[in-house]
Amino acid sequence: MTTFIAVLYIISFALFIYGLMGLTGPRTAVRGNWIAAVGMGIAVIATLLTPGMGNWLLIALGVAIGVVVGVPSARKVKMTAMPQMVALFNGVGGGAVALIAWVEFRTTEGYAHEPAYVAIASLFAAIVGSVSFWGSNIAFGKLQELISGRPITLGKLQQPVNALVLIAAIVLAVVIASGGDAELLMIGLLVAAGILGVVVVLPIGGADMPVVISLLNALTGLSAAAMGLALDNTALIVAGMIVGASGSILTNLMAKAMNRSIPAIVAGGFGGGTAVASGGSGEARPVRSTSxxxxxxxxxxxxxxxxxxxxxxxxxxxxxxxxxxxxxxxxxxxxxxxxxxxxxxxxxxxxxxxxxxxxxxxxxxxxxxxxxxxxxxxxxxxxxxxxxxxxxxxxxxxxxxxxxxxxxxxxxxxxxxxxxxxxxxxxxxxxxxxxxxxxxxxxxxxxxxxxxxxxxxxxxx
CATH class of the missing domain: 3.40.50.1220 (TPP-binding domain)
Known part of the structure; x- marks a missing residue:
């Protein structure tokens, strides 16, 4: 059975990569999506065949809920709202990883008797997954115009607050990895990482949203790969690394297309404000209308x-x-x-x-x-x-x-x-x-x- 599961994983990985290749052009994009979807289906089957997988009733219930929510949402969304949908679905992936990390913390009694790499990978996945979830929700809110597209900042306090929340999350992770098993520590870590996701994305203006979506997508992939390492799940590792690598490359390409560095984009404060004249006296200038x-x-x-x-x-x-x-x-x-x-x-x-x-x-x-x-x-x-x-x-x-x-x-x-x-x-x-x-x-x-x-x-x- 172990060999059979490994073969299924190898087939699914090949389909992931082949499907991704199809996304390079509109003519092959639909076929590429279907191929990758088949690969994911095979990976799910292989995972479910793993001995001691768990409560099949809960698994079936989770799949049913996902189908009921996901399929109608995807079918009804307008093409104009596709960026919002991408941001939302990406955020859900990061949130799922963060919850899995929390469950792993609970079931192992604070990673007691687990190798150090399991605790480190799981805590990394918890922080990055939570950042991705809450950051993606803010990006969704901006794109959906539920939140102003203008940069929402704390002024000079913005970067110190970002650094403080990041340090808090890292300190909590170190305490947990050092043997702290109080559940409040894990909850505090997830909350700190969630606040970090919010305060980092809020100051980013609408002009940078394409880059932000791509960056958050890459973060979700990296968190999934880390969680796969902690769970010893090959499918999560490979799929997460593919998403993380491709998302990172795309983020870099998007940043270059805007002639902006990724750190400058994350620093925020650009785009979405009131029109500012780029030159001249600032007086109203005539334009020529046509019919x-x-x-x-x-x-x-x-x-x-x-x-x-x-x-x-x-x-x-x-x-x-x-x-x-x-x-x-x-x-x-x-x-x-x-x-x-x-x-x-x-x-x-x-x-x-x-x-x-x-x-x-x-x-x-x-x-x-x-x-x-x-x-x-x-x-x-x-x-x-x-x-x-x-x-x-x-x-x-x-x-x-x-x-x-x-x-x-x-x-x-x-x-x-x-x-x-x-x-x-x-x-x-x-x-x-x-x-x-x-x-x-x-x-x-x-x-x-x-x-x-x-x-x-x-x-x-």
């Missing part, structure tokens, strides 16, 4: 149109009507491409997911490094709700908070049309210089309605 009719005419006589999607497109759920517009343009012989910034939206790959749902061909999705060289040959850049990722101040204004951040260089296009509800700032909380460019026209209104009007005008031409 759906003029926009349709301008695109109808273009050779190349590049659509730049952002969170505004997601909120309006405009991806399908955008695809319809693109088909009409392509029928007129116009080349259409989509410019994708790594941190556009509220989570990594947010725009790719939305456009894939609308059956946009994968070949038309252009990453930032690829599309930036094409803007100079672009007749019309249609910006739909993207703000900070198109702001030229990142290249021209050393005094801007986003200076040095790689952006989509839409201002190099022959003309730019921006679809927005108004002149509000993006999540970075700063004014967008693109809006005042002589080549830019603003089409105000709901993105879905505006693109729908453009579609009707294109049909009439």
């Amino acid at each position: 759906a009719s003029d926009t349709a005419i301008q695109m109808a006589y273009a050779n190349k149109v590049v659509v730049v999607p952002g969170y505004g497109m997601a909120v309006a759920q405009a991806q399908h009507v955008v695809r319809e517009m693109a088909k009409l343009l392509e029928a007129k012989g116009i080349t259409v491409a989509y410019a994708i910034h790594p941190v556009a939206g509220r989570m990594p790959g947010h725009m790719n997911v939305l456009l894939a749902e609308a059956d946009v061909p994968y070949e038309q999705l252009k990453e930032m490094d690829e599309i930036n060289s094409e803007f100079a040959q672009t007749d019309v850049a249609l910006v739909i709700g993207a703000n900070d990722v198109t702001n030229p101040a990142a290249e021209t204004d050393p005094g801007s908070p986003i200076y040095g951040m790689p952006i989509l260089k839409v201002n190099h296009s022959r003309s730019v049309i921006v679809l927005k509800r108004g002149m509000s700032s993006g999540f970075a909380g700063i004014d967008n210089e693109l809006f005042y460019d002589a080549k830019t026209s603003m089409l105000f209104g709901d993105a879905k309605s505006s693109v729908g009007e453009i579609v009707e005008e294109l049909k009439a031409l």
Whole structure:
């Protein structure tokens, strides 16, 4: 039986890795998810076959509750709310690890007679899992707008408080590992780690949320791997390390895409505030408005149109009507491409997911490094709700908070049309210089309605 279980684990690990490889592109993403899910199913079966697994009735009850809660939630969630769902599900994983660590503490009477590595791994998992759970819930609250997207800080006390809570959690862990078996010690550790998760994420502004989600995901994976080490469960170790490693790589890529260090992001205090002018006297500046009719005419006589999607497109759920517009343009012989910034939206790959749902061909999705060289040959850049990722101040204004951040260089296009509800700032909380460019026209209104009007005008031409 031991050999059979080991073989099942090896098969499941291979499916995990093969499934993860499928997530590198929209065409193979669904298949990759299914493959990884089958691998997880096999891993669960192997774990349940382990001798002395426990109360089967409670296990079945837990699985049933998970299915009843998880499946309807996943089916009903809107694509625009997917970042919140990812944050919430990630947090649940961290919370589960923290609870398992607590149970392990109770069943071993404070890790009495357990090897030192078991206590250390379990306590590490408890701290990181609790941080991930509570931090993910704060991220969910910010994304769902239950909590303000602005940085919520304690001012100069913020970093000392963070350090104090972290030290408290570590001290409690050391006391427990040294032989302390009072349950209040473990409860105190979980509470301290939970407070740490809250106070670390609250000061982080909305502009950094994609990085925060990725970072918390990596932390959940690391906590699961540590708990697997404590429980001698190979599945938890391997799956946790895969999640931790991939999440860490993605976090680093997201931070680079924003030209910000991970410590600077964790320090918080950026994004989500009131619009701040990035330069000039601060006086109101004129912008040029346009209409759906003029926009349709301008695109109808273009050779190349590049659509730049952002969170505004997601909120309006405009991806399908955008695809319809693109088909009409392509029928007129116009080349259409989509410019994708790594941190556009509220989570990594947010725009790719939305456009894939609308059956946009994968070949038309252009990453930032690829599309930036094409803007100079672009007749019309249609910006739909993207703000900070198109702001030229990142290249021209050393005094801007986003200076040095790689952006989509839409201002190099022959003309730019921006679809927005108004002149509000993006999540970075700063004014967008693109809006005042002589080549830019603003089409105000709901993105879905505006693109729908453009579609009707294109049909009439």
